[in-house]
Amino acid sequence: MLAVTCYTCGMPKLTKDRPKQISISAPKELFNAVYYPYLNLIERYEVYYGGASSGKSYFIADKVVLQMSTREGRNLMLVRHTLSACTTSCWNQIKQSIYKFNLHHIWQMNESNFSMTCVAPGYIADGNMIVCRGMDDVEKIKSITFPHGNLTDVWYEEASEEPELGNLIVLDHRLRGSGPQKRLIVSFNPIFYEHWLRTWIDTTLRNTRCIVLRTTYKDNEHLSPDDVRALEQYADTDPYRYMVYCLGQWGIQGHTIFNANEVNRRKSLLDIKYEESVPRNVRFQYDMDGLRVKRDSIVAVDIGRSRVGNDYCYMYKDVNKTRPYVTVVDTAGDGSDYYAVQVFDNTTQEQVLVYHSSESVDECVMQMYCIAKYYNNSLLVIEVNFDMYPTKKMQELGYTNLYTRESSPDSLGAGYTSNTGYRTHSGNRDMMISMLVEWINKGGCSRLNDVGTLSELLTFVRKMRKKNGQSISGRAEAANGAHDDLVMSLAMYLMTREQQSDEAHVEKKELEGFWLPCELEDMVQSKRITKAEMNKYLRKHGREEVSF
Numbered sequence: 001m002l003a004v005t006c007y008t009c010g011m012p013k014l015t016k017d018r019p020k021q022i023s024i025s026a027p028k029e030l031f032n033a034v035y036y037p038y039l040n041l042i043e044r045y046e047v048y049y050g051g052a053s054s055g056k057s058y059f060i061a062d063k064v065v066l067q068m069s070t071r072e073g074r075n076l077m078l079v080r081h082t083l084s085a086c087t088t089s090c091w092n093q094i095k096q097s098i099y100k101f102n103l104h105h106i107w108q109m110n111e112s113n114f115s116m117t118c119v120a121p122g123y124i125a126d127g128n129m130i131v132c133r134g135m136d137d138v139e140k141i142k143s144i145t146f147p148h149g150n151l152t153d154v155w156y157e158e159a160s161e162e163p164e165l166g167n168l169i170v171l172d173h174r175l176r177g178s179g180p181q182k183r184l185i186v187s188f189n190p191i192f193y194e195h196w197l198r199t200w201i202d203t204t205l206r207n208t209r210c211i212v213l214r215t216t217y218k219d220n221e222h223l224s225p226d227d228v229r230a231l232e233q234y235a236d237t238d239p240y241r242y243m244v245y246c247l248g249q250w251g252i253q254g255h256t257i258f259n260a261n262e263v264n265r266r267k268s269l270l271d272i273k274y275e276e277s278v279p280r281n282v283r284f285q286y287d288m289d290g291l292r293v294k295r296d297s298i299v300a301v302d303i304g305r306s307r308v309g310n311d312y313c314y315m316y317k318d319v320n321k322t323r324p325y326v327t328v329v330d331t332a333g334d335g336s337d338y339y340a341v342q343v344f345d346n347t348t349q350e351q352v353l354v355y356h357s358s359e360s361v362d363e364c365v366m367q368m369y370c371i372a373k374y375y376n377n378s379l380l381v382i383e384v385n386f387d388m389y390p391t392k393k394m395q396e397l398g399y400t401n402l403y404t405r406e407s408s409p410d411s412l413g414a415g416y417t418s419n420t421g422y423r424t425h426s427g428n429r430d431m432m433i434s435m436l437v438e439w440i441n442k443g444g445c446s447r448l449n450d451v452g453t454l455s456e457l458l459t460f461v462r463k464m465r466k467k468n469g470q471s472i473s474g475r476a477e478a479a480n481g482a483h484d485d486l487v488m489s490l491a492m493y494l495m496t497r498e499q500q501s502d503e504a505h506v507e508k509k510e511l512e513g514f515w516l517p518c519e520l521e522d523m524v525q526s527k528r529i530t531k532a533e534m535n536k537y538l539r540k541h542g543r544e545e546v547s548f
Contacts, residue, residue: 083134
């Protein structure tokens with residue numbers, strides 16, 4: 001722990017006793033409250049990211065300087081994408097912290113090769129080193145050695161500049177050997193939702209002992225009122241810049257065609273909600289009787305919080321027996337390895353289930369069938385651009401509530417014909433996306449419960465293309481490295497939902513009391529009960545059914 005006494009003045013006194021720790025004044029008031037709990041910790045992975053002016057770089061510099069000055073056998077490498085960027089940012093940040101804590105007397109700095117050594121004989125930090133490197137010369141990083149001990153700490157500042165995960169793995173592998181706890185510190189501003197850093201945090205670090213802290217300018221207690229006003233003006237003048245640059249939310253590359261502020265606002269709310277209450281991750285079980293699924297054998301079984309990669313089936317709302325549903329399927333094809341199945345309550349247009357899977361086609365199709373059956377035999381809309389197998393399998397299983405489309409009259413004048421399934425083509429794709437943009441602008445985000453769908457909306461952009469040497473707006477599609485199966489299935493829902501009722505039916509109670517057949521017939525004629533309800537009553541009371 002850091003001793004809070006007085007600032008070190010001059011060189012420490014030599015001592016014949018065992019090595020001692022230097023006393024440094026580090027009052028709590030010097031640090032932002034959000035960071036202070038992490039000041040003395042050393043974890044294998046530490047990630048600090050978020051908005052501009054959040055104070056994360058100042059804190060990291062202060063933290064490593066204090067620890068490098070008070071702990072034994074530690075060597076730190078400062079890293080950025082290029083050496084020049086590292087020497088003009090990280091190096092100077094470290095120097096500021098050294099002077100801030102009045103430790104310049106024990107750190108010997110060599111500006112020619114951008115290295116510094118702790119020179120404090122008799123104290124445990126004696127011999128610790130800090131060096132600068134750039135990822136533009138990875139070989140020098142692989143071969144780095146220190147006079148005393150191994151590399152124990154790496155701080156990669158602005159890691160989002162790194163184009164691929166591979167170089168981070170190189171840094172991670174350099175942290176090996178016995179001795180003190182090794183540590184990789186990563187800091188950055190999120191710039192692109194599909195960046196490998198987000199995947200690395202969400203997957204590799206998910207079950208690892210680590211620190212992952214996202215902060216914004218609101219966490220920086222040392223900003224002046226003028227600084228705060230300058231940042232907050234973006235909320236009105238440039239909402240998207242405010243969202244990414246100030247609030248530190250994951251951004252996109254290219255011009256998103258959807259309202260990124262609304263999408264990110266909804267996504268942030270769901271992120272908070274699901275931290276406390278994780279949605280049900282389910283799998284549908286069923287029993288076969290020959291080629292058919294046994295009646296009433298379909299059950300949604302909870303499989304816990306586990307999920308494999310992007311494979312999941314989250315049930316956000318269970319079936320309501322009075323509601324009409326639409327199940328939309330974007331099949332694997334055209335570069336996508338996933339089946340995307342979404343279920344919508346057609347009365348409220350709320351997203352109630354999302355199944356996203358790269359399992360075998362046979363299993364995806366059976367899960368799709370069970371989902372549609374489970375949700376009140378919902379209208380099943382299957383995309384048929386690449387594969388007719390799912391549609392044929394539904395017909396084989398006896399599923400009848402399938403979406404049908406009309407095709408134009410043929411050259412022989414045969415008139416309009418009906419075909420099963422939905423087909424996306426150049427004639428309707430722009431209309432689909434336009435309808436989805438309008439739906440989002442009119443509050444559609446509030447009806448979405450799936451974070452994956454919202455994430456795809458963020459990375460669906462209008463790419464630029466060249467024409468006569470000039471850049472012009474091009475096709476709207478998923479950004480490089482992103483997917484669009486959830487976006488397109490959402491657009492399919494809006495295009496097809498009118499083929500399903502949007503009115504919830506009132507669940508009627510069983511007819512009770514004593515009624516004569518003539519009284520029952522009158523109630524049917526006046527539409528107080530249905531013919532089926534009348535005959536059910538007659539069967540229950542041992543009377544003959546009435547036909548009219």
